[in-house]
Amino acid sequence: MSAITVDIKYTLISFFRNKRVVFWTLFFPIILFLLFGFIFGSQSDSINLYYQDNDGSQVSGAFIQALNTTGAVELKNGSGMDLAQMLRDGKISAYMEIPSGFEKNMALAKLQGNSSGAGIQIYYDKSKSTSMAAISIVEQVASGFNMKTSGTKELITVNANDVATPGMNYFDFLLPGILAICIMSAINMAVAVITHYRDTGVFRKLSTTPFSSLKWIAARIVAWTLVVVISLIMPLLLSWLAFGTHPNINLISVLLIVAGTAMFAGLGIIFANYAKDSESAVTAVMAITFPLMFISGTFIPVENMPWFLQYIANVSPLTYLSNGLRSSMITGNYGDAVMNLVIVGGLGIILFCVGVTVFNWKED
Amino acid sequence: MEDDVIKVKSLVKKYGNFTAVDNISFNIKKGEIFAFLGPNGAGKTTTVEMLECLRRATSGSVDVLGFDIKKDDFKIKQRIGVLPQDFSAFEWLTVYENIDYFAQMYPKHRDVDIIIKTLDLKDKRDILFRDLSGGLKQRVGVAISLVNDPDMVFLDEPSTGLDPKARRDVWDAIKELKKEGKTVFLTTHYMDEAYHLADQICVLHKGQIIAEGTPEDLINRYGGGNTLIIRGCSQEARDELINAIPDFKNEGSSLMARLPEGDGVTSISVAASIINEGNFACEEIYVKKSTLEDVFLNLTGEKLVQGGK
Numbered sequence: 001m002s003a004i005t006v007d008i009k010y011t012l013i014s015f016f017r018n019k020r021v022v023f024w025t026l027f028f029p030i031i032l033f034l035l036f037g038f039i040f041g042s043q044s045d046s047i048n049l050y051y052q053d054n055d056g057s058q059v060s061g062a063f064i065q066a067l068n069t070t071g072a073v074e075l076k077n078g079s080g081m082d083l084a085q086m087l088r089d090g091k092i093s094a095y096m097e098i099p100s101g102f103e104k105n106m107a108l109a110k111l112q113g114n115s116s117g118a119g120i121q122i123y124y125d126k127s128k129s130t131s132m133a134a135i136s137i138v139e140q141v142a143s144g145f146n147m148k149t150s151g152t153k154e155l156i157t158v159n160a161n162d163v164a165t166p167g168m169n170y171f172d173f174l175l176p177g178i179l180a181i182c183i184m185s186a187i188n189m190a191v192a193v194i195t196h197y198r199d200t201g202v203f204r205k206l207s208t209t210p211f212s213s214l215k216w217i218a219a220r221i222v223a224w225t226l227v228v229v230i231s232l233i234m235p236l237l238l239s240w241l242a243f244g245t246h247p248n249i250n251l252i253s254v255l256l257i258v259a260g261t262a263m264f265a266g267l268g269i270i271f272a273n274y275a276k277d278s279e280s281a282v283t284a285v286m287a288i289t290f291p292l293m294f295i296s297g298t299f300i301p302v303e304n305m306p307w308f309l310q311y312i313a314n315v316s317p318l319t320y321l322s323n324g325l326r327s328s329m330i331t332g333n334y335g336d337a338v339m340n341l342v343i344v345g346g347l348g349i350i351l352f353c354v355g356v357t358v359f360n361w362k363e364d
Numbered sequence: 365m366e367d368d369v370i371k372v373k374s375l376v377k378k379y380g381n382f383t384a385v386d387n388i389s390f391n392i393k394k395g396e397i398f399a400f401l402g403p404n405g406a407g408k409t410t411t412v413e414m415l416e417c418l419r420r421a422t423s424g425s426v427d428v429l430g431f432d433i434k435k436d437d438f439k440i441k442q443r444i445g446v447l448p449q450d451f452s453a454f455e456w457l458t459v460y461e462n463i464d465y466f467a468q469m470y471p472k473h474r475d476v477d478i479i480i481k482t483l484d485l486k487d488k489r490d491i492l493f494r495d496l497s498g499g500l501k502q503r504v505g506v507a508i509s510l511v512n513d514p515d516m517v518f519l520d521e522p523s524t525g526l527d528p529k530a531r532r533d534v535w536d537a538i539k540e541l542k543k544e545g546k547t548v549f550l551t552t553h554y555m556d557e558a559y560h561l562a563d564q565i566c567v568l569h570k571g572q573i574i575a576e577g578t579p580e581d582l583i584n585r586y587g588g589g590n591t592l593i594i595r596g597c598s599q600e601a602r603d604e605l606i607n608a609i610p611d612f613k614n615e616g617s618s619l620m621a622r623l624p625e626g627d628g629v630t631s632i633s634v635a636a637s638i639i640n641e642g643n644f645a646c647e648e649i650y651v652k653k654s655t656l657e658d659v660f661l662n663l664t665g666e667k668l669v670q671g672g673k
Contacts, residue, residue, distance in 0.1 A: 006468040014456035017492070201451035205508070208416050208446040209469040210438065362418055 003211050007219035015227060025227065029235045033178045036299045037171050037243075047130045047137070048304060050078035050086075050095040057103035063120075063145060063156070064098075072137045087123055087163060089331045090173045091301045094124035094131040096138060109155045122160045135160045171243040172330050175235060177298030179329075180322035182231040183260040184289055186224050190268025191285050193220070194359075195278030203361035213361050217269070221352075225261045232257070245330070252328040252337045256344055260321045263348035267317075269355030298322045320344050367394045369516055369547050370415065375424035377410050384410045386571035387424070392549060392564070397542055399558040400551040401656065402568035403666070408551040409449050411568075412520050415549070416446050429515055442470065445514035445546075447505045449521050455494040459485055459504055462493055467511035474513045482544070483507045483537055499530025506537045510546075517541055518549045523557060535561060555656035567660060574663050579656065586662050587654030590628055594619045594635060596647025604638050623651070 016022060049067075053060050068075050083095040102118045109117025122138055124131035135158070142156040149155060197203045206216065239245040247253075268285070275281030295309050296302075296318035302310055313319045324340025327333040370392040377385040385407045392398045400408040413419040415428055417437035426433045431440050453462040460476060467473040480489055483503055488496065493504065502522055509517050519538065523531040531554075538561055541548050552558050558565050559579045567575040567582070575582055594605065595618040602619055606612045609631055611621040623631050632651065639646055661667060 003469050006465060010454065010457055010461060010465050013461070014454060017456040199450075200453075201448040202453075204413075204418060204448035205446060205451055205466070206469070207418055208441055208444065208448075209466065209512075210441055210471065211469040 004215050004219040004222075007211075007216065008223050011220065011223040012226065015223075025231045026234050029178050029182050029231055030238055032181065033171075033174060033235050033238060036178075037174050040170060040174075040299055047073045047134050048076055048092065049073040049134045049138075050076045050081070050083050050092055051098065052078050052081075052083060052095070053098045054100040055098050055102035056100075059103040059106055060098045063141070066145060067138065067141045070137060070141060073134055084123065084163070085333065086303075087125055089327065089333055089336065090125070091303050092125075094122060094134045096134075097121040097123070106149075106155050110149065117155045117157065119157045119159050122158060123163045124160060125162075169243070171239055172245050173301070173326070174299065175239045175245055175247060176325035176329055177296075177322045178235045179232055179257075179325055180260065180296070180298055180318055181293055182235070183228055183257060183321060184264050184293070184318055185231065186228055186261045186264040187268040187271070187285055187289060188282075189224050189227065190220075190265045191272045191275075191281050192278075194269065194272035195275065195281050198272075198361075199278055207361045213359055214356065216361075217356055217359065221262060221265055224265055225258060228257065228261050247329040248332065250328060252334065252341055253325060256321060256324045256328065256337075256341055259341065259345040259348040262352045263317055263321075263344060266348065266351030266353070266355035269359050270351070273355075273358045273360075292316045292318050296322055297326075317344065317347055320347075368392065369394045369429055370398075370549070371425075371427040372411075372415070373425045375411065375414065375426060376422045377407070377414060377419065378422045383571055385414070388568075388571070388573050390566055390573060390576065392547060394547055395542070395545055396563040397538065397548040397550060397561050399562035399565045400549075400568050401553070401555065401558040401562075401565050401660070402551075403553055406568040407571040408553075408568055409520055412518055412549065412551055416444065416518055417441065442472075442512060443515050445509035445512060445517045447502075447509045447517075447519045447522055449524075449551075451505045452501065453493045453504055453508065456492060458490045458492055459496070459507075460489045462504060463507050463511060466508045470512040472513075473511050476511070479507050479510050482510070482540060497530065498526050499533040502526065502530070502534050503537050506534070506541070510541075514546065516547045516549065520551050521553070522550070523552070523554065531557070555660065559656055565656070567656075567663065569660075569664050569666075575659065582656060582659050583654055586659040587656075588622065588658055588662050590623045590654060591652045592621045592623050592628075592631055592635065592649075593652055594639075594646055594649045596645075598644060601639065601642060601644035601646060604642055604644075605635060608634055608638055 051064065053064060064075065067073065078095060083092065083097075086092045087095060098120055102120075105118040120138065120142065122135055124135060139158045142158050146155050207213070236247060239247065271285055272281050275284060295305060295313050296316040297313060298318065302313045302319060305313065320340045320343045324337050324344055327340065328337035368391040370390075372391070373389045375385055375388050376383065388411065400411065402408050410419065414421045415426055415433065417433050417440055421433070428440050429443050433440065454465065457465065460480065463476045463479060467476055477489075480486055483506060485500070485503060485507060488500060493501065496504065506519065506522065509519070522538065523534045526534065535557065538548060538550065550558070550561060562579060565577065565579055565582060566573050575586055577585065597605070597617060597619065602612075602614060602617075605619055606614070609621055611623075611631075612619045613621065621631065628651065632649075635649065638644075639649070657667070
């Protein structure tokens with residue numbers, strides 16, 4: 001047996017013997033999954049309503065203005081965005097489309113007196129409670145508009161279309177986020193092991209043997225990936241059995257898992273290398289990973305967060321990992337999945353190479 | 365000399381302006397236990413780690429088993445065994461698995477169960493490392509240093525932090541290495557450890573070797589001579605004795621005298637005959653040998669272990 005396989009074998013034996021670590025590896029993701037699933041899944045936050053004004057007329061502008069003055073929804077101009085795709089990806093809960101010819105149809109309806117005049121389209125995801133609120137607000141504003149312009153006639157009609165992917169609910173959204181957080185734990189594994197081995201002289205000992213630090217990292221990246229995969233099993237099983245999610249495990253998602261592990265392990269190696277002692281290293285990693293866990297599109301879509309958090313989310317590697325996993329496993333938006341894989345893969349290669357370069361178990 | 369397994373010449377290690385190892389030279393003979401004795405921070409570990417090819421020397425030449433540490437570190441690694449300072453093996457692996465792990469790091473290694481037998485760890489073979497006592501943990505560390513059947517074994521502070529019984533256990537293990545024909549390089553700040561184990565001692569202080577020799581040599585040369593002590597004497601006897609041997613100093617009802625080197629026996633017989641002739645009643649008469657602790661104190665004016673043991 002080569003030294004690398006010996007290291008992998010004994011690392012896994014040690015892992016399975018440490019019951020406390022095994023327990024947390026298996027059940028921490030489940031606790032997160034259930035906790036956040038029930039906290040955020042049933043609660044509505046501020047209602048964002050994206051719109052596309054394809055008419056661009058005075059009347060359509062007035063309608064949007066009226067919606068805005070209610071203060072009940074936060075209107076966001078979505079012109080130029082692929083709102084349909086965003087809805088399918090679960091990034092938004094609903095959007096409104098004012099078709100071109102809106103003003104003309106309304107004037108016609110007023111003149112001819114028929115009631116099926118100018119239509120407004122709303123596309124929504126019924127699994128999201130905020131979408132229903134958005135629809136009712138638009139309906140109210142529309143009827144107010146009708147009253148004002150014509151008394152009782154329904155000049156503006158609101159057509160609500162449920163177009164979200166079948167079965168997409170908050171647990172579907174959450175699952176890839178939880179998986180991404182499990183993968184992020186590779187950073188903790190790397191930091192904990194490296195600082196521990198430095199303190200206990202294991203590295204000093206190994207450096208006097210023919211085993212090389214490069215081979216050691218190779219062995220550990222395999223072992224860490226296996227532990228990460230083990231930690232993914234429980235949330236996958238739970239979401240499948242209890243919440244009817246059918247995550248699609250394909251080549252892209254597998255590559256994302258491996259690249260994500262390499263990326264965070266590389267980051268961990270860099271951290272451990274520059275930390276003075278094991279305690280400060282573990283604290284520093286906690287201080288960084290803990291907030292990232294919440295703001296990286298894992299529990300809440302990035303689009304629903306305040307702008308300054310969105311800014312941080314955009315530089316968080318976890319965002320790309322969780323978005324990539326969501327696109328590849330849940331929504332089937334493979335274009336987006338591949339784009340995220342390129343980012344995570346690129347970062348993975350860079351961070352891992354930097355980690356390997358700076359890592360040295362010899363003393364100065 | 366031909367049977368020198370380690371030859372160190374003008375070895376220097378600097379960290380910025382700080383000189384950790386200051387131009388030291390020494391040789392180690394095949395099959396002996398060689399000890400570096402000195403307080404913490406004297407440069408013991410730094411020196412040993414340069415010999416193990418773990419740290420780079422600033423200047424000087426080191427030859428280990430006929431190989432140059434600068435060029436042949438890979439060949440040296442195959443033939444040395446190391447127990448690093450504060451080493452602790454893998455918590456969740458058994459004694460056997462821990463030794464096996466390190467054995468497999470070498471292309472050629474000894475049978476793990478034979479090593480376990482040599483170090484008397486048979487009863488503990490399948491016990492997790494985390495459940496062992498401190499002394500046994502160190503014994504496993506020594507066992508791990510033997511996996512590649514090395515010619516040269518480095519033990520860096522092998523008994524630091526252990527209780528007296530556990531230290532004896534480790535000492536037995538080290539004596540076992542010598543019986544197996546290994547050359548042992550030991551660093552320690554315990555003078556009794558160096559005294560009990562070492563054939564040859566280098567006293568290290570602030571990066572320099574301040575004395576070198578066998579334990580007896582060092583004590584004779586730097587120990588300040590032996591001390592003659594006579595306890596529980598009457599006033600009469602004490603007056604007579606001080607008259608005959610002016611070196612005697614009164615310490616309550618006892619007398620103490622530093623014996624000049626080479627003159628020990630004369631002083632003792634003079635004292636004994638005075639007691640006999642005067643028919644004085646004294647409780648006891650004995651000679652206390654100086655220790656390596658005295659050697660260090662005399663050489664540096666400092667205590668070896670701060671605060672004493």
